[in-house]
C-alpha cells in the first residue's frame with residue numbers, strides 16, 4: 029500500500045515541459061501534445077532571457093500554471109492559454125500573434141486573463157472593481173478563472189522572493205477573493221492550497237506552530253491509520269464490497285486553524301484532522317460499507333452525517349462517520365462513489381461537457397450562473413467577510429446573457445428594456461417584445477442573474493413607449509427614452525414657439 033502523504037503541495041512538481049506532457053498523458057486528457065509543445069516553444073521564445081524575482085527562468089511560471097490546469101483536467105485551449113497567459117503583457121509578442129498561431133479561442137482566454145491581471149488589490153475601490161471583474165470574467169468563460177487560480181497558485185509558491193508588503197497584499201487577496209470562489213465552485217483541493225499558502229504569509233507564527241503540532245500528531249497517528257486502512261479494507265473485501273480506493277486524507281491547515289479557534293484552541297477537540305476515505309462503485313455499496321464498518325467498530329455518537337441523502341449546499345456528497353479503534357482512539361471514515369470523489373476533487377470541472385469544438389456547452393453556463401448568484405447571496409450574508417469593506421457590489425449587480433452567450437452586467441431589477449438599450453439604442457427604440465429563458469416575458473420583467481434575454485424588435489416601430497420610464501432602472505435607458513419623446517406639436521407649427 030502506498031505511503032500516506034500528509035503535506036502535499038503543487039511545489040513538489042518540477043515546472044518543465046516534460047512534466048507537463050507526462051501529466052497530460054497520465055491524466056489521459058484529450059489534448060494534442062504536439063500543439064502543446066508548439067505553444068511551449070512560442071512562450072519560451074517570447075520570455076527568453078526573462079527571469080522571475082525568485083531567480084528562476086520566467087518560462088517556469090507559465091509551465092507550472094499549465095501543469096496545474098492539466099491536473100484539474102482542463103481542456104486543450106485552456107492548457108495552451110495557461111502557457112501563453114503572460115505573453116501579451118510581458119513580452120514583445122501580441123495577442124494578435126497568439127490569435128494567428130493558436131486561434132480565436134486560445135486568444136480570447138489569454139485576453140480574459142490579461143484584463144484580469146491589470147487589476148491590483150489596492151484599497152476598497154480597487155477591491156470591489158477586482159471582484160466585479162472576476163465575476164464578469166467568470167460568467168463569460170469560467171476557464172479564465174481556472175487559469176487565474178493556477179497562475180496564483182504558482183505565484184504563491186514563489187512568494188518568498190517578493191518584498192513583505194507585496195507578500196501580504198497577494199496573500200490577503202487570495203484569502204478574501206480567490207479562496208471563497210474556489211470553495212463555492214467546489215474545487216476544494218485548490219481552495220485548500222490557496223488558503224494554506226496565504227495563511228503562511230499572513231500569520232507566520234501561528235502557521236509554523238500549527239504545522240509543528242500537526243507533524244507530531246500525524247507521526248503519532250500514521251501507524252494507526254495504516255492499521256485501520258488494512259483492517260477496514262479486509263473486512264469490506266470479505267463482504268464482497270469492491271473497494272476502489274482507500275486512502276488517508278488530511279485537513280488543510282487553515283481550516284484546522286479556524287476550527288481550533290472555535291474549540292478553545294485545542295487540537296485534540298478537532299475530530300476530522302485525519303480521515304480514511306473509502307471509494308466504492310455505487311451508492312448502495314456506500315451504505316453497505318457503512319453497515320459493515322459500524323458492525324465491526326463502535327461509532328461515535330452524533331458524528332454520523334449522510335451527505336449523500338442530503339448533499340452540502342456546494343454539492344458535496346459522502347457518508348461521514350467517526351469510529352473508535354481498539355486502543356480507544358477515534359478516526360473519521362468518509363465513504364463515497366468514484367463520481368462523488370471526482371466532484372470533490374475537481375469541483376464543477378468534473379462535470380464539464382465539451383461540444384465538438386471543445387467549448388463548454390451553453391447550458392453549463394446556466395449552472396455557473398446559479399452558483400454565482402448563490403455565492404453573491406452567501407458573501408452578502410457573511411457579516412465578517414463584508415463588514416470591513418462594506419461591499420454592495422453583490423447586491424446591486426446582476427449578470428445576464430445574450431442568446432450568443434455574451435454576458436451583460438446590469439443593476440439589480442433591471443428589465444428587458446434596460447438590457448435592450450444596453451446592447452444598442454436602435455434595439456431599445458424598436459423593442460416590441462422579449463423572451464427570458466426562452467419564454468415570452470413582459471417588458472417590465474425584473475431580470476435575475478443567469479437569465480438569457482432575447483429582444484424582439486420591429487423596425488417599423490416609431491420609437492420607445494414613454495410608459496417604459498415607469499420601470500426602467502438604468503440611466504442610459506431613461507435618457508434615451510426621454511430624448512426620443514415625440515416633439516411637441518407646437519414645434520412643427522410655423523410661427524409658434526415653445527417657451
Ligand code: MN
Pocket residue numbers: 089113114179
Ligand atoms: Mn502569470
